[in-house]
Amino acid sequence: MGGTGGAGAWAPEEDLVREARAVARFVRVQPRKVRIVLDAIRGKPVGEALAVLRFLPNRAATLVSDVLRSAVANATHNYDLDPNLLFVSGVTADQGPVAKRVHPRARGQAFAILHRTSHITVVVRQAGS
Secondary structure, eight states: OOEEEEEEOOOOOSSSSOOEEEEEHHHHHHHHHHHHHHHTTTTOOOOHHHHHHHHOOOOOOOOOHHHHHHHHHHHHHHHHGGGGGGGEEEEEEEEOOOOOEEEOOOOEEEEEEEEOOOOEEEEEEEETT
């Protein structure tokens, strides 16, 4: 069981992975609008969070739902976590690059149009850890 601490060494129970994450990068929606959706699911069990996302009218809800499903799939496939015990432990929407366009206006003016993007991160953790 012991060893020298190299590869294949025994790991105590508390060092086991109890969380998984998924990230969607360069999503073409403003981070401000995504954060409204993320506030609705933060801290909820995964099943309840997916139900809330299904009935939210925001366009960002479907994007967040896809990222949440990916995080659950990562948890079950990579770390053998029980999907029924998972809850949303952390969600963030960081700003990605901004695509800048110009909208011509009267008298030779030009107004800037900013196409903002987001990086959506969802972290799920097994309950009881």
